[in-house]
Amino acid sequence: MNLKELAASLGLSPTTVSRALNGYPEVSAATAARVVAAAREHGYVPNSVAKRLATGRAMAIGHVVPQSEHDMINPIFADFIAGAGESYSQAGYNMLISVVPAEEEAASYTALATARSVDGVIVHGPAAQDPRIEWLEDLGLPFIVHGRTAGRQPHSWMDINNRRAFHKATDLLIDLGHRRIALLNGLERMDFAHRRRIGYEDALGAAGITIDPGLMFSADMTEPYGFQTAMQLLKSPEPPSAFLASSLITALGISRAISACGLKLGQDVSVVTHDDALWFLPNQGEVPMFTSTKSSVRAAGKRIAQMLIDQIEGRAEPGVSELWEVEMIQGQSTGPGPFSQNKEHGLEQPHLRAQRFS
Amino acid sequence: MNLKELAASLGLSPTTVSRALNGYPEVSAATAARVVAAAREHGYVPNSVAKRLATGRAMAIGHVVPQSEHDMINPIFADFIAGAGESYSQAGYNMLISVVPAEEEAASYTALATARSVDGVIVHGPAAQDPRIEWLEDLGLPFIVHGRTAGRQPHSWMDINNRRAFHKATDLLIDLGHRRIALLNGLERMDFAHRRRIGYEDALGAAGITIDPGLMFSADMTEPYGFQTAMQLLKSPEPPSAFLASSLITALGISRAISACGLKLGQDVSVVTHDDALWFLPNQGEVPMFTSTKSSVRAAGKRIAQMLIDQIEGRAEPGVSELWEVEMIQGQSTGPGPFSQNKEHGLEQPHLRAQRFS
DNA sequence: CGACGCTTTCAAACCGCTTTGATTACTTCG
DNA sequence: CGAAGTAATCAAAGCGGTTTGAAAGCGTCG
Numbered sequence: 001m002n003l004k005e006l007a008a009s010l011g012l013s014p015t016t017v018s019r020a021l022n023g024y025p026e027v028s029a030a031t032a033a034r035v036v037a038a039a040r041e042h043g044y045v046p047n048s049v050a051k052r053l054a055t056g057r058a059m060a061i062g063h064v065v066p067q068s069e070h071d072m073i074n075p076i077f078a079d080f081i082a083g084a085g086e087s088y089s090q091a092g093y094n095m096l097i098s099v100v101p102a103e104e105e106a107a108s109y110t111a112l113a114t115a116r117s118v119d120g121v122i123v124h125g126p127a128a129q130d131p132r133i134e135w136l137e138d139l140g141l142p143f144i145v146h147g148r149t150a151g152r153q154p155h156s157w158m159d160i161n162n163r164r165a166f167h168k169a170t171d172l173l174i175d176l177g178h179r180r181i182a183l184l185n186g187l188e189r190m191d192f193a194h195r196r197r198i199g200y201e202d203a204l205g206a207a208g209i210t211i212d213p214g215l216m217f218s219a220d221m222t223e224p225y226g227f228q229t230a231m232q233l234l235k236s237p238e239p240p241s242a243f244l245a246s247s248l249i250t251a252l253g254i255s256r257a258i259s260a261c262g263l264k265l266g267q268d269v270s271v272v273t274h275d276d277a278l279w280f281l282p283n284q285g286e287v288p289m290f291t292s293t294k295s296s297v298r299a300a301g302k303r304i305a306q307m308l309i310d311q312i313e314g315r316a317e318p319g320v321s322e323l324w325e326v327e328m329i330q331g332q333s334t335g336p337g338p339f340s341q342n343k344e345h346g347l348e349q350p351h352l353r354a355q356r357f358s
Numbered sequence: 359m360n361l362k363e364l365a366a367s368l369g370l371s372p373t374t375v376s377r378a379l380n381g382y383p384e385v386s387a388a389t390a391a392r393v394v395a396a397a398r399e400h401g402y403v404p405n406s407v408a409k410r411l412a413t414g415r416a417m418a419i420g421h422v423v424p425q426s427e428h429d430m431i432n433p434i435f436a437d438f439i440a441g442a443g444e445s446y447s448q449a450g451y452n453m454l455i456s457v458v459p460a461e462e463e464a465a466s467y468t469a470l471a472t473a474r475s476v477d478g479v480i481v482h483g484p485a486a487q488d489p490r491i492e493w494l495e496d497l498g499l500p501f502i503v504h505g506r507t508a509g510r511q512p513h514s515w516m517d518i519n520n521r522r523a524f525h526k527a528t529d530l531l532i533d534l535g536h537r538r539i540a541l542l543n544g545l546e547r548m549d550f551a552h553r554r555r556i557g558y559e560d561a562l563g564a565a566g567i568t569i570d571p572g573l574m575f576s577a578d579m580t581e582p583y584g585f586q587t588a589m590q591l592l593k594s595p596e597p598p599s600a601f602l603a604s605s606l607i608t609a610l611g612i613s614r615a616i617s618a619c620g621l622k623l624g625q626d627v628s629v630v631t632h633d634d635a636l637w638f639l640p641n642q643g644e645v646p647m648f649t650s651t652k653s654s655v656r657a658a659g660k661r662i663a664q665m666l667i668d669q670i671e672g673r674a675e676p677g678v679s680e681l682w683e684v685e686m687i688q689g690q691s692t693g694p695g696p697f698s699q700n701k702e703h704g705l706e707q708p709h710l711r712a713q714r715f716s
Numbered sequence: 717c718g719a720c721g722c723t724t725t726c727a728a729a730c731c732g733c734t735t736t737g738a739t740t741a742c743t744t745c746g
Numbered sequence: 747c748g749a750a751g752t753a754a755t756c757a758a759a760g761c762g763g764t765t766t767g768a769a770a771g772c773g774t775c776g
Contacts, residue, residue, distance in 0.1 A: 002761095004763090015726055015765080027725080028723080028725090045468070049762080051762080051763055056731070065440075073439060081436075082431035085455060088457065089458050095457070099440060099443025101447075222638045252614075259618075280579065281607075360732060361734095362733090376735085384754070407733090408733040411733070
């Protein structure tokens with residue numbers, strides 16, 4: 001059943017039927033109702049492809065995912081997609097994902113733009129200096145960056161305050177009496193990891209603690225990365241008394257290493273981690289396992305998709321940005337360090353300290 | 359630059375240009391070469407929407423993801439997508455993902471089919487009895503199921519041998535001298551979990567071990583699920599000496615609980631898990647952490663996408679199926695149990711036993 | 717009563733590509 | 747030399763919608 005047939009069955013022209021279904025005012029209320037009823041009865045759904053050709057709107061948002069040794073398709077991406085998908089389906093958009101070899105990424109954006117397959121794209125995992133912003137600017141394709149990058153042009157983005165989050169996380173550990181704090185960061189060519197490192201270094205600097213390059217690591221955020229790095233550090237002559245991790249996954253690895261060394265998490269060694277609030281790693285409960293800087297990547301996906309749709313539909317200007325502050329969650333993974341001011345802290349039960357502070 | 363303009367600039371008709379670009383033989387070799395060169399020079403890319411309308415082929419595969427309390431978008435889905443995406447981009451297909459409220463799932467398939475937005479779909483996470491097979495059969499939309507279901511009609515599917523995998527895993531533990539083996543399964547309304555449970559029960563039955571419902575659990579495969587369930591069991595009067603887990607994520611939780619109870623993984627308590635070979639949880643190395651039944655979900659995604667494309671393009675008949683056997687990986691998480699025949703096993707170094715057997 | 721304005725409907729053009737069914741130019745053969 | 751066959755090209759008709767511009771129907775007013 002297509003539009004022409006539906007129109008014929010109603011004794012109307014395709015024009016009128018089309019208008020009736022799209023809610024244009026030129027059609028009388030009575031006819032409109034009749035058309036809508038008939039459409040529902042026959043189970044008529046307009047052919048999306050024809051509609052797109054006629055309107056020039058793809059009603060789709062693209063996500064280009066380069067595949068390289070450092071895989072972008074990870075659980076964080078999955079949660080982001082889940083959030084974005086909610087916004088898309090509410091607004092009637094489709095989500096188009098292209099998994100392409102890294103070297104074809106630029107070509108992939110060009111193809112999406114010239115073939116008009118999508119109305120806009122979301123840029124994932126921006127590097128500290130990311131060429132994609134310029135590509136997209138040149139192509140005239142609307143886009144929003146999940147994160148930020150140090151491009152010349154102003155561009156639309158949404159990010160969490162990574163620098164501030166890690167500054168505060170580091171402060172927390174320093175206040176607890178920690179001085180040797182290891183940083184297990186993500187890949188520092190990525191903007192988010194770069195900013196987190198600056199936050200960490202700033203906090204150490206402000207406290208007059210010398211920055212030790214031997215305590216800073218940067219890698220893909222896997223569990224074994226956390227485990228192996230922590231093992232190596234804990235067995236070293238001068239082990240850190242605290243760890244700061246960029247992902248709960250890595251933090252789990254660290255915690256495994258702590259156990260393996262016969263130490264107690266939150267007593268002998270403290271850990272603070274960023275928590276993307278991933279579905280399969282809920283860090284919740286009365287007193288969550290990990291003290292963390294928490295921000296739902298799923299919520300971010302939902303919001304960014306909405307921002308992009310607003311921009312495409314002209315409800316928002318390009319060049320907007322949002323910066324979310326993270327939530328600080330007190331968990332069981334932190335305790336007083338070797339330079340603690342008030343030693344009685346150590347006797348205090350962790351669950352009595354449970355609280356949230358932003 | 360569209361086809362008409364390109365044709366005009368060459369002094370040819372759109373017909374000839376279209377044929378030249380699509381490699382039809384009716385056009386002379388010389389003209390064809392000239393057209394291809396001009397197209398490249400002008401950066402001409404055919405409008406995908408117009409092409410789709412004209413050919414009736416969407417050149418897209420759909421993935422409908424219902425969102426419910428039991429979230430389908432999880433790291434396993436992400437890895438699957440990564441694999442499928444490879445096949446799609448090689449074959450020139452797009453991947454369309456619809457995240458919809460669970461109650462709109464049926465409507466979503468209908469819309470995809472009638473709007474001709476996709477040429478086929480992949481069905482994820484089939485339940486033991488799944489209504490979607492019938493829906494899709496009725497809609498006439500080509501599809502392949504990742505997993506299986508007990509539907510009446512034969513349908514195309516690709517699955518791993520879940521029953522056999524868990525049968526063998528259970529056998530392994532029994533052979534090591536374990537009798538009380540806890541099963542931390544996924545949701546048993548899902549087909550894969552149902553089959554795993556049967557494999558587990560069959561193996562116990564064959565060994566003459568009474569099945570204890572108090573040792574069988576079914577839930578979403580999160581880390582805390584593993585931790586809490588294992589804690590509870592290990593503190594019970596009759597703790598199990600071994601665990602069988604459906605996911606490495608859950609296995610990590612179990613291992614955390616074992617440490618928390620002051621026990622040693624692979625010595626005091628054994629764990630075997632299924633391993634989907636997720637990117638951020640590599641269970642590799644000379645002697646991997648966990649003894650596991652391993653099968654890359656990413657490889658499955660790649661293969662299933664290929665099967666579906668073959669079916670759509672008429673290279674394969676519908677109704678085909680593939681059953682993959684899993685690989686058994688010997689890791690550090692298993693050791694002799696309380697009923698071990700040869701006690702000297704306990705002294706053996708795990709890494710000396712390292713081997714693979716299928 | 718005819719001109720006018722307003723609402724409602726429609727025929728036809730269009731979006732950019734593919735494909736069918738000519739048409740033309742050039743060989744080949746009886 | 748004309749008929750027939752073949753290769754190369756093209757005009758036009760789709761695909762299934764939207765949208766423009768015109769027309770029809772109807773009540774109102776001078």
